[in-house]
Amino acid sequence: MSARPNLPDGLVIVVKEECETCRMVAPLLPSIAEHGPLTVFTQDDPEFPKELEAVHDADLAVSWHHDVETVPTLVRVVDGVEAERTVGWSQSEWRRITGIGDLGADLPPMRPGCGSLSVDPDRIDELRVRFEGGRLRSRRIELAALEDDIEAMFARGWTDGLPVVPPTEQRVLAMLDGTTRAADDVVASVPPDLVDVTVEKVAIAAVMAGCRPEYLPWVLTTIEAVCTDEFNMHGVLATTMPVGPVIVCSGPGTVAIGMNSGVNALGQGNRANLTIGRAVQLVVRNVGGGRPGGVDRATHGNPGKLSFCFAEQPHSPFGTLAESRGAPAGANAITVFAGEGPRCIVDQLSREPESLARSLAACLRTLHHPKLVLAFDVILVMGPEHARVFADAGWDRQRVLAELDACLQLPGAELVRGAGGIAEGLPEQFADATLPKFRPGGVLLATAGGAAGLFSAMIGGWANGTVGSQPVTREVGT
Amino acid sequence: MTSRYVLDPTGERSVAERELLARPETIAGLRVGLLDISKPRGDVFLDRLETMLQEAGAIVQRYRKPTFTKPAPVDLRHEIATQCDVVIEALAD
Numbered sequence: 001m002s003a004r005p006n007l008p009d010g011l012v013i014v015v016k017e018e019c020e021t022c023r024m025v026a027p028l029l030p031s032i033a034e035h036g037p038l039t040v041f042t043q044d045d046p047e048f049p050k051e052l053e054a055v056h057d058a059d060l061a062v063s064w065h066h067d068v069e070t071v072p073t074l075v076r077v078v079d080g081v082e083a084e085r086t087v088g089w090s091q092s093e094w095r096r097i098t099g100i101g102d103l104g105a106d107l108p109p110m111r112p113g114c115g116s117l118s119v120d121p122d123r124i125d126e127l128r129v130r131f132e133g134g135r136l137r138s139r140r141i142e143l144a145a146l147e148d149d150i151e152a153m154f155a156r157g158w159t160d161g162l163p164v165v166p167p168t169e170q171r172v173l174a175m176l177d178g179t180t181r182a183a184d185d186v187v188a189s190v191p192p193d194l195v196d197v198t199v200e201k202v203a204i205a206a207v208m209a210g211c212r213p214e215y216l217p218w219v220l221t222t223i224e225a226v227c228t229d230e231f232n233m234h235g236v237l238a239t240t241m242p243v244g245p246v247i248v249c250s251g252p253g254t255v256a257i258g259m260n261s262g263v264n265a266l267g268q269g270n271r272a273n274l275t276i277g278r279a280v281q282l283v284v285r286n287v288g289g290g291r292p293g294g295v296d297r298a299t300h301g302n303p304g305k306l307s308f309c310f311a312e313q314p315h316s317p318f319g320t321l322a323e324s325r326g327a328p329a330g331a332n333a334i335t336v337f338a339g340e341g342p343r344c345i346v347d348q349l350s351r352e353p354e355s356l357a358r359s360l361a362a363c364l365r366t367l368h369h370p371k372l373v374l375a376f377d378v379i380l381v382m383g384p385e386h387a388r389v390f391a392d393a394g395w396d397r398q399r400v401l402a403e404l405d406a407c408l409q410l411p412g413a414e415l416v417r418g419a420g421g422i423a424e425g426l427p428e429q430f431a432d433a434t435l436p437k438f439r440p441g442g443v444l445l446a447t448a449g450g451a452a453g454l455f456s457a458m459i460g461g462w463a464n465g466t467v468g469s470q471p472v473t474r475e476v477g478t
Numbered sequence: 479m480t481s482r483y484v485l486d487p488t489g490e491r492s493v494a495e496r497e498l499l500a501r502p503e504t505i506a507g508l509r510v511g512l513l514d515i516s517k518p519r520g521d522v523f524l525d526r527l528e529t530m531l532q533e534a535g536a537i538v539q540r541y542r543k544p545t546f547t548k549p550a551p552v553d554l555r556h557e558i559a560t561q562c563d564v565v566i567e568a569l570a571d
Contacts, residue, residue: 051506086532136485138485138486138487138490139485139490140483140485140486141483141484141486142481142482142483143482143483143484143486149482149484152484153484158487159486166484167484167485167487168482168483168484168485169483169485172485183508185499190489193489193491195489195491196489197489200485201487201489204485204487208487229548232547232548234547234548234549235545235547240545268528282487285488286488287487287489288489289489289491314481324492325481328522354536464549466545467544467545467547468545468547
């Protein structure tokens, strides 16, 4: 890492010979120098411009540290502090900043500049390591000469069973550009080992999972959410039940980062959906120390424990799940839920909302066991064609949930131990009671899926309430 | 071939090796804590253990975690550590 070079007082101009606009303004430089102190930095050819002597920004430190993205860049520096700047050639701007009223009279009024060498795609990763690598705190691990990079990740126990992207300094620094947070900022204390995880370590996991930098804020917020006492990641990991963090993403940002809320929303094929959830699980594995057979004691597990993350449809007739759970309208937010794999609910004949509600309720009743009630929450992922049946009848979210609840009031006689010839069930004392399948708020309604198909999906939860896991909704940071 | 480096994705936490306490010669007169983690029927198992331990001359103290899904609260762990010589934790279903 190099120190940030200061800019000298007066006018500073950054140019490169390769740039036509720079060559066009070069003849103006002597007259600007006559007017007051001027320092010219040249990025490529040390002899350029021939009109006056320039400082060669050979390692591009000046350009990098002063965020020069375009050449020419003209900056006015007062007492060591940048006062104003313009990029490219704008006759009026250059005249205003230099104070020379007739500057460049024979030039066109405006001409865009060229890309600075310091942001050249072929150089930027190397420059980032050179100038910012020192802010990384993680141990650097050398790979052996004959070691295959991908095999090396497996050999060190860092993967979830699939290949990961090796977290080089270049990749991690590029990932960190996706957030405004400092690399050494502590995000959360990760179960089961309760290790403080920094933004940098989350970025490493995001690289390994295959994220793009713009996904990083979603990963960071999800890590914060699963590491709360309410969500209880320790228990979600340790349980013998097949659950893991299910991440429901809401808001316009899901579209901006290219998430899938449509065809095959819960399936394969979308980078953001797959890698955000995967990065979260890699943090739990590598930072928190939660591994299958270790603290993770799942009897079966489920494939979603690799990654289970999807977006809600932005224009659902029911609004978003996050909004219904208190996120500001239109906000980017995530909801984490300790859930198993999804199961399909088929109803291709109901065109009346009452019929469809009964149909959904009949399937929801079977969650985990038809005789067990109140202990588990569920995410009901309603397909757009099912949602339309309710929306066309004027049913909103509250109405749908209320009607489902009404259909799910179950007679205790069917639920108690021994009923139906099945030992599993509730204690005998509930035989005369009527009990709801779900606790209040226990059905989390989200809308996702392709436009064709009269289907919905249900995602069963783990032990709910304060003894288990509570869903957590959080607004996504930057 | 130039050196290739990656950044360590782990918590970089070195686990301190802790030595096991010496095994007690006898449990007669020892204060034995029985920690019920609140799993169903764990109490059945611990009730039986309590009887057997008392027959062997141990002084038995019972403790209970609020829920099996979360680690024991720090106060409870401290209470057991200060009040007992040994502790038995039961998992049951």
